[in-house]
Amino acid sequence: MIKNDLKKQINKHIEKMSNPLSEMADKIFDYAEMGFQEYKSSALLCHWLETRGFKVMRGICGLDTAFRATYEFGKDGPSIGLLCEYDALPIGHACGHHLQGPVMLAVADALKNIVFDTPFKLIVYGTPAEEGLQGKARMLEKGCFKDMDVALMVHAADYTTVDVKSLAGARLDVKFKGVAAHQSLAPELSRDALDGLILAFQGIEFLRGHIKDDVRLFYGIKDCIGMPSNQDQTKAEGYVVFRTYHSGDVGELEKRIANIFKGAALMTGTEVEIVKSHEMVGKLPSHILNKLILDNAEALSAPQILRPYRQKTGSTDFAFVSRQVPSAVCRVAFVPEGTPSHSKAFLEAGKSQRAHEAILLGAKIIAAVVVDLIYNPETFQAVLQEHQRIKAEEQKLSSASFQVS
Ligand SMILES: [Zn+2]
Known part of the structure; x- marks a missing residue:
């Protein structure tokens, strides 16, 4: 099937899921469970994946609220990691993590139901406790994430953009x-x-x-x-x-x-x-994945696109994953430009129509990136090679920096 037709079919499939996805996000928003306490949120996501035919393992890595769901079509295709967070802050979901699960579930479901002519594997990782507790670092220590070739994530934001670094x-x-x-x-x-x-x-x-x-x-x-x-x-x-x-x-x-x-x-x-x-640790960028994300965001007329990429970033445990495999986060705008995360304004926009639209848009962008990766072996290989190169450069720089001190 021609890639663009495939993307259109995927988008239609995602749009059909609009209501249940919004409801799911609203529920997770109301649960507002903090790090390692996301019992209801992770159960909701796992249940949905199970009913859609994914093989789900709950409580992986000794963490009650972490999970792994897989689907494989054919053999030896690229293994795509779709990571989602669902932990809240003490004031509630003021960082938009409640939107991430519904996005990745929509991506996984659409690809599972539409793509039948090329091998690929999807691994949805439910990653608890991002806010200050480094859930992903703990998962990595226990051997998680080794089964995927690339990792993709979404995050609600005031711009549609990507990052090149983190603190x-x-x-x-x-x-x-x-x-x-x-x-x-x-x-x-x-x-x-x-x-x-x-x-x-x-x-x-x-x-x-x-x-x-x-x-x-x-x-x-x-x-x-x-x-x-x-x-x-x-x-x-x-x-x-x-x-x-x-x-x-x-x-x-x-x-x-x-x-x-x-x-x-x-x-x-x-x-x-x-x-x-x-x-x-600081994030290792994947410039090729970043470009794929923004090119697809542009093709989908995403709002508030920021180029060049976002320069001011915080810390994230996703950075640990970025050192394991090529990784990228698609930031999707759902609040006015300049609205800071972890703020009351971010919290109040959590169940807005724009938040619900961001789920669909984020899902369409990520699904399109996955299509680009599984249908273009050269691009996929280039992503892997770029990661090796950036990792080697970073290691050289780190040891040089220690020598100076
Ligand atoms: Zn966040």
Whole structure:
């Protein structure tokens, strides 16, 4: 079948599913389940896939709300990963994750029912806990995602666009320990833990003047034991989150921040314990997948198309996947340009007509990209080769960056 006719048939199939897809998204929006608690949301998506003939495995990788659904036509065709998130923020679905499952289910169902003349495999991965909990990193550790050749995702946005990068970084949790003694009778014997923490925060402010422009630094106090007014704080806990677009700089930044904490402890005669968590890698781009996404978005007259691609991005656990296989996210506009995610405006638009339209549009774009990949072996191979090249370049850059430091 000619590729464009096929895309038209797929689009018709997706449009027919409009009502159930909107209802599904609205339900997930109302469930508003946070990371690793998405029981109802994942059950809804799994049930739908099962009734449509997909082989579904629930609770994979030891994560109750992760799932994997597969469909294969023929043998040895490209294995396409369709990833979706469904976790909410404390204020609800203010990042539009409730739209992702319905999009990917529509893509999978349309391809399963329309494409019958070339081999391909679809793997829908339900990936829980994106917001701050790095669900995909945990899935990767348990061996997920090795069965796909490329990974595609959608994300609601204020532009229809793609990304070329994401922020790498980590979080350091620190615990200062002081020594208690009477402030008036024996001040020379006491050591104040809070002094250490505050001094470290000052040091981080000075650090800001001597780092690359793209570095983001945030810090805060977690806990401070309240002591009587005549005694110093013996325990003070805080944290620092640091982020950068340059993955190779993460190790050096961590070392400099840790040195600030150690220096503050030395100056105040306190002890400090540092624990690293929330490690994030930067995304490896797939320029070819990005181009396929935007070309198809343009062909479908998607609203608010942004070229060149989005430059300002946050962190995402999808970046871990991008280091495994060529990966790309299609951002689909459903709010006015400039509306930030994680905001009240984003939340309020979650069940709007534009949100429902974005499901159909996102599904049509992703399905068209899959058609381009499975019908053009040269393009598919080029995507794989580009990923190998970018990965090798990144590794070279990372080791060079460590040598300089
Ligand atoms: Zn998000």
